[in-house]
Amino acid sequence: MGRTLHAVSALALGLAGCAAAPQLQPPAPIQPDAAARWADPASALSEAPVPAQWWRLFHDDTLGDLQAEAARSNLDLQAAAQRVAESRALLGLAQAARWPQVAAEASQTRSALSAHSPLVRLGAPTTPSSSWTLGLQAGWELDLWGRLRHLGEAAGARLDASAFGMAAARVSVAGEVARTYLLLRGAQAQIAIGQENRRIAAELVRLADSRQRNGVATRQDAAAARASLADIEARQSQRLQQRDNLTNALALLLGMPPGALDARLAGAGMPAMPQRLPVGVPSDLARNRPDILQAEARLRAAVADIGAAQADFYPRIGLAAGIGYQAAELSDLGSWSARRFAIGPTLHLPVFQGGRLVGMLALAEARHRAAGIAYRQTVLGAWHEVSEALTAHRTERARHGQLEAALAQGRVALDVARRAYRQGTADFTSVLVAHRALLAGEAELADCATASALSVVALYRALGGGWSAALQADAATPQEEGP
Structure with a gap:
């Protein structure tokens, strides 16, 4: 037995020296020239670390409450958590294969030989007999060139990938909740402006009818005023539908039935834009984006799979042992003479597998x-997303300032029209037209405010905001443990 174990060990060590484990060589990082313009004081960007709960920069308690509820009840996050649990179980299975396997056995059989059996012709009896067995069986594969180790590394890397996948789902859900919420507030602002527009259009209809009755306006003027009112009402109906759809979309993100948030989200304004946006530094992007970390973990798993596939070319050596009792009568099962044992190495050498x-x-x-x-x-996609988000943020900030200047001029025009009307040098139509132009400017400014807020959401989604290492602690790879 000792010479056999020595020979098997020598063969294993010799073959193990031939098995070269692959090494991970991740692709070179991408650092575009645009990274130099990452933080721009003129755009209110700073190199402070990206906050995990970036939505709190809007100082909107309702948005913060919605984000907390989505983190608890969003169905996509729950599904991602189950994928992490599945990967953790697979890692446990891979780790268990590296430990000795021990099993207890107990059996009782009663058998008889056929009268035509060769053993009977040699003198064996044909009378039935019983066999009682009780014992332990153990086996252990000696992982001399790392097949099981590589399989465990692959399972661990896939657990990391699923954990980062859950973090990516957190980023996506947080961004979608904020985006939908801001779109809803923008739709509500447009509805308020539309209501004021409708009031002015109705006033224009009444004025046109009065002027037509007095013979100072034509039927065409009255018809044009009514057409304008109908167009405003049609647009308002569309905005109301958009508001309801966005409210239901938020309810779905929170795992709630349609209409569950209608009363809660009614009658609030657009959150104030953050004054400063911490965006970190370019070198932090690969650590802040969970999808990049997930792709890197999958790359590690692929490298470990190569190591396991290479190890399959070499023989598998294991140790098998068994100890117990065997007797023909149950009363003899525990006697010293009924004891039995078996121990020895096993060798599995792939000779021909048909190219498998x-x-x-x-x-x-x-x-x-x-x-x-x-x-x-x-x-590369992450850099493009960040670049586009930064451009959109700068553009919307500049556009917002220009629209504010235009709106200020619109207020001046309305004041002039009102003053002329009071002095009798202009009719009321010019006042209503100026007021309507001002409301159109306010509507465009509201759209710009929504777009500016959405650019912040897009920026933090591109930066990987919405998760942190603390949020992922529960999904960390566990240490190897015994069975």
Whole structure:
């Protein structure tokens, strides 16, 4: 027995020296020239770390409450949590394979030989007999060149990938809640402006009818005023439908039935724009974006799969042992003479697999190359998203200032029209037209305010805001433990 174990060990060590484990070589990081313009004081951007709860920069308690409820009850996050639990269970299975497997057995059989059996012809009896067995069986695969270790590393990397996938889901849900909420507030602001527009249009209809009765206006003027009123009412109906759809979309994000948030979200204004936006530094992007970390974890898993596929070319060596009792009568089962044992090494050497091992290695290498491409694609896409979000934020801030200046001129025009009307040098129509032009400017400014707020949401989604290492602590890879 000792010589056999020594020979098997020597063979294993010799083969283990031939198995070279692959090394992870992630693609070179992408640092575009635009990264130099990451933080711009003129755009209210700072290099302070990206806050996990970036939506609090809007100082809107309702938005903060919605985000907290979505983190608890969003169905996409619940599904992501179950995928993390599944990956953790798979890691436990991979780790269990590296430990000795012990099982207890107990059996009782009663059998008899056939009268035509060769053993009977040699003198064996044909009378029935019983066999009682009780004992333990143990087995352990010696992972000398890392097949099981690589499988465990792959399972651990996939657990990391699922945890980062849950973090990416957090970023997506937080961004979608904020985006839908801001769109809802923008729709409500447009509804308020539309109500004022309708009031002015109705006043114009009454004025046109009065002027037509007095012979100072034509029927065409009255018809045009009524057409304008009908157009405003049609647009208002569309805005009301948009408001209801956005409210229901928020309810869905929170796992609630339609209409559950109608009363709660009625009658509030657009949150104030943050004065300063902490965006971190460019080098932090790869650490802040969970989808980049997820792609890197999948790349690690692909490398470990190559190591496991390479180890499959070498023999598997294990130790098997068994101890227990076996007797023909139950009363003899515990006696010293009924004891039995077996111990020895096992060797599994793949001689011919029909190309299966070569195919599995080629498959693992192809998946590794695909994971590397996916990693580069994810990083490049992240830079593009950040660049577009920064451009949109700067553009909307500049546009907001220009529209505010235009709105100030519109107020001046309305004051002039009112003064002329009071002095008798202009009729009331000019006042109503000036007021309507002012409301159109307010509507465009409200749209710009919504777009500016949405650019902040897009920026923090691109930066990976909405999660932190603390939020992911529960999904961290557990330490290896015994069975």
